[in-house]
Amino acid sequence: MTRAVSLVVNGRPYTAETEDRTPLCDVLRHRLRLTGTHVGCEQGVCGACTVLVDGEPVRSCLMLAVQADGCRIETVEGLATEGALAPMQQALMAEHGLQCGFCTPGVLMSLAYAERARLTAEETVSEVLAGHLCRCTGYVGIRRAIERHWKTEEAAG
Numbered sequence: 429m430t431r432a433v434s435l436v437v438n439g440r441p442y443t444a445e446t447e448d449r450t451p452l453c454d455v456l457r458h459r460l461r462l463t464g465t466h467v468g469c470e471q472g473v474c475g476a477c478t479v480l481v482d483g484e485p486v487r488s489c490l491m492l493a494v495q496a497d498g499c500r501i502e503t504v505e506g507l508a509t510e511g512a513l514a515p516m517q518q519a520l521m522a523e524h525g526l527q528c529g530f531c532t533p534g535v536l537m538s539l540a541y542a543e544r545a546r547l548t549a550e551e552t553v554s555e556v557l558a559g560h561l562c563r564c565t566g567y568v569g570i571r572r573a574i575e576r577h578w579k580t581e582e583a584a585g
C-alpha cells in the first residue's frame with residue numbers, strides 16, 4: 429500500500445508517495461535525492477544514516493517514512509549555509525576527522541544535536557563513540573575536532 433507523506437526537510441516542504449514499508453532513509457535518498465544521508469548496515473548499528481527528526485537524532489534506516497509524516501527532518505545537506513561549511517564541518521576537516529567520509533554525515537548530525545543540547549566535549553565524544561562506527565579514523569581526528577570546536581565555542585561564550 430502506498431500513501432503520501434509530508435515532510436519538512438532542511439526547512440523545505442516535500443510530499444512523497446511511498447510504500448508503508450519504506451524506510452525514511454530511502455525516501456530521503458531516492459525520492460528527494462538527498463544522498464548525503466548514507467546507508468550502511470540497515471539495521472541500526474553503524475549510525476551512518478543518522479538524521480534529526482524534530483530535533484532528535486534518529487537512525488533513518490529504522491524509521492519508516494510514514495512514521496515521519498508531518499515531521500521536521502534535518503540532514504547533512506542542511507548544515508552549510510550559503511555554501512559555507514558549518515564550524516563543526518570545518519573542525520572535522522581541519523583535524524582530519526574523516527577519510528572515506530562514509531560515516532561523516534551521521535557523525536555530523538549527532539554533533540549538531542550535541543551542540544544544541546549543550547553537551548560537553550567529553551559527553552559529545554562518548555555520544556559519537558557509542559553511536560557511530562568509523563572504519564577509517566580510529567576516532568582520533570573526530571575527537572580532536574570535537575575538542576577544537578567545543579573550545580572555540582566556549583571561548584566565544
Ligand code: FES
Nearest residue numbers: 468469470475489
Ligand atoms: S544504516 Fe542505519 S544504522 Fe547503519
Ligand code: FES
Nearest residue numbers: 527531562563564
Ligand atoms: S571516515 Fe571512513 S568510515 Fe569514518
